Amino acid sequence: MDRRKFLALAPLGAGALIAGRSALAAAPANKRERMLQWLAGKTDPNYTPAAFFLHFGPQYKTGSAAARRHMEYFRATDMDFVKIQFEQTYDRQPNLNTPADWANLKLQKLDFYEAQLQTVRDLVRDAKKDALILMTLYSPYMCAGHCATAPLLHKHLEENPEAVKRGMEILTESQMLFVRACIKAGVDGFYMSTQGSEAKQFSTPKVFANYVKPFDLVAMKEISSSCPFNILHVCDYNAPYSGYEATLDYPGQVVNCNPKLIGKQLALPEIAKMFKRPFMGGLDRHNLLAAATPQQLNEEVQRVVKSAPPQFILGADCTVAGDTDWKRLRQIIDAAHHSGQKA
Incomplete structure (x- = not known):
């Protein structure tokens, strides 16, 4: 029978059933499709994406062991994309005693990153069909801190930034290989x-x-032109911020930062408006409601989601402690997935 004739003859319940099936057919098939729809601005008023990140134990830092641990964590928490921890950090370079020494920094070539790249390849093979895969990237400035310690890097940049610049160029060249x-x-x-x-x-x-920002932007600009889903993380692990003006023009489809500034608390929509992109965060990494009951967890997630802009990912302001209970994170993520606060 012609579909239009069937709808004309059918009771209202049948028409509603067909409409329901059409809506069901349009639902995302997996987390990858859901997040791609979200990136395109097609938000679900009854579902808030969520993700939390942590470092795994020493036996799960790189290689296939790390990939397996990432997959276990992804499945256990039901987070909405896979984010790979970067563990191939630079060792301390004892020869960096003066600003001039940065010119002699060793260029780490692609073989240096091989163990980390094995993690990447395994996760792309095992998870990409179902989820978006993101790799963590530390800035050249952060890598320079690994090489010299943050206080010594700071001292050298204050004394002679032009001399340190050569080291930043070497680190950036290595980073681009990765x-x-x-x-x-x-x-x-x-x-x-x-x-x-x-x-x-x-x-x-x-x-x-x-001497910091130009080297940040080398990789970020290439990434922005090549990849559909990038999160700009303005990291306050070492110290707090008084404002984010210096990074507002950084690339990235999403921004993740701490709403708490020195002497001021930013509203979540204010951050999204300031950076002109969706915001990820809303929960304090130092707390994550560790002592809350399931009901209190749900209420807090509802409160955060209700205060957030429509295009929003629930998360923490940075990496959470490595001993955080995965079950507790699953409860928080489940609460976000059933938030329904933007209808």
Whole structure:
């Protein structure tokens, strides 16, 4: 029978059933499709995406063991995308005693990152069909801190930033080898971390503007042109911020930062408006409602979601403690998935 004739003859219940089936057919098939729809602005008023990140034990840092642990965590928490922890950090370089020593920094080539790239390849193989895959990326400035310790790097940048600049160039060149290898392996984007613009970090903002930010942007701009899902993470792990003006023009489809500034608390819609993109966060990584009952958890998630802009991902302001109970994170994520506060 012609479908139009059937609808004309059918009772209202049958028409509603067909409409319901059409809506069901339009539902996302998996987390990958759901997040791609979300990135396109097609938000579900009854479902808030959520994700939390943590470092795993020493036996799960890199290689296939790390990939398996990431998959266990992804499935256990039911988070909405896979975010790979970056564990191939630089070792302390004992020869960095003066600003001039940065010119002799060793360029780490692609083989240095092989164990980390094995994690990437395994996760792309095992998870990409169902979820978006993001790789964590520390900025060259953060990597320089690993090489020299953060206080020594800061001292050298204050004394002679032009000399330190050569080291930043070397670190950026190495980073680009890793970034391009990750893109070739099939990642969908990066969780791009930046530090250096915290309050009172340098004696003048020009140090960040001239010797940190330009090196941040090399990888970030290439990533932005190659990958559909990138999160800008303005990291307050070392120190708090008085404002985010220095990073507002950084690339990234989503921003993740701490709403708490020195002397001020930003509303979540205010952050989204300021950065002109969706916001991820809303929960304090130092607390994460560890002692809350399931009912209190649900109420807090409802409160945060209700205060957030429509295009929003529930998460923490940074990586949570490694011993955080996965079941507790699953409860928080489940509450976000059933929030229904933006109808």
